[in-house]
Amino acid sequence: MAPRVVLVGPMGAGKTTVAGLLGEAWDLPVRDTDADVEAAEGRTISDIFVDDGEAHFRTLEAKAVADALASHDGVLALGGGAVLDPATRALLEGHEVVFLRVGLSEAVKRVGLGAGRPLLLGGVRARIKALLDERTPVYESVAAHVVETDARSPEDVAAEVRERLS
Ligand code: S3P
Numbered sequence: 001m002a003p004r005v006v007l008v009g010p011m012g013a014g015k016t017t018v019a020g021l022l023g024e025a026w027d028l029p030v031r032d033t034d035a036d037v038e039a040a041e042g043r044t045i046s047d048i049f050v051d052d053g054e055a056h057f058r059t060l061e062a063k064a065v066a067d068a069l070a071s072h073d074g075v076l077a078l079g080g081g082a083v084l085d086p087a088t089r090a091l092l093e094g095h096e097v098v099f100l101r102v103g104l105s106e107a108v109k110r111v112g113l114g115a116g117r118p119l120l121l122g123g124v125r126a127r128i129k130a131l132l133d134e135r136t137p138v139y140e141s142v143a144a145h146v147v148e149t150d151a152r153s154p155e156d157v158a159a160e161v162r163e164r165l166s
Contacts, residue, residue, distance in 0.1 A: 002073070003068070003069065003073070003075065003095060003096075004026065004074060004096065005022065005096045005097075005098055006077075006092065006095050006097045006098070007019055007075070007077045007078065007098055007100055008080075008092075008098070008139050008143060009100035009102065009149075010080045010102060010131060010132055010135060010139075011107065011119075011131075012102050012107035012108070012110035012111045013100035013101065013102040013107070013149055014100055014102070014110070014149050014154050014157060016032050016034075016077050018149075018157050018158045019031075019032060019076070021154055021155060021158035022075045022158050022162065023075045025158065025162060028073070028075055029073070029074035029075070030076075031068050031072045031075070031076050033061060033064040033065050033077070033079050034077075034079045036064040036067070036068065037060045037064050037079075040060070041060065044116065045057065045116070045118065046117075046118045049118035049119075050118070058084075061082055062085050062087060062088055065082050065085075065088050066087075066088070066091060069091050069095065080135070081131075081135075083135070083139060084135070084138065089142055092142045096144065096165060097144060097145075098143055098145045098147055098161055099139040099142070099146045100147055100149050100157065101146050101148050101149060101150075102149045103150045104125070104129055104132055106149070106150045106151070107128050107132070108124055108125050111124065111128070114127075119131070145161070147161055147164070
């Protein structure tokens with residue numbers, strides 16, 4: 001069993017929302033690795049960052065992604081930083097990966113003040129710019145499809161993902 005589609009992209013790309021819409025449209029279960037980590041740990045991602053640091057979170061995240069890729073028969077959304085792990089990128093090979101692209105201003109608008117996103121503490125716009133600059137080439141390297149999300153509703157984005165995968 002393997003996910004029908006794996007959504008990657010930065011915070012604010014709409015991965016979780018679009019995954020929900022695809023799951024509804026295809027009548028498939030939806031998983032989100034952020035939620036998997038929080039459920040397994042019984043605490044929020046922000047708490048994991050504060051208590052144990054980002055490196056520990058990345059270890060938990062890599063395990064959640066590997067588990068979901070091996071067993072989840074549905075739609076899968078990865079946390080925005082999951083693709084930074086080379087072992088995770090290797091596991092993504094052969095899966096149907098879609099990069100939901102978002103521009104800087106739109107991402108800033110969507111994440112608001114960054115509540116619940118520990119990587120954004122201390123300056124949302126500057127941090128998002130640095131993350132987009134660093135990670136966009138990585139998302140592009142793992143994805144077969146790039147779907148633009150700026151100025152589009154999640155429904156419109158989900159429709160394009162369905163069209164591309166049909
Ligand atoms: C992160 C993105 C978050 C979450 C964590 C770190 C990142 O997920 O995994 O706060 O490194 O970009 P979303 O992309 O779902 O917000």
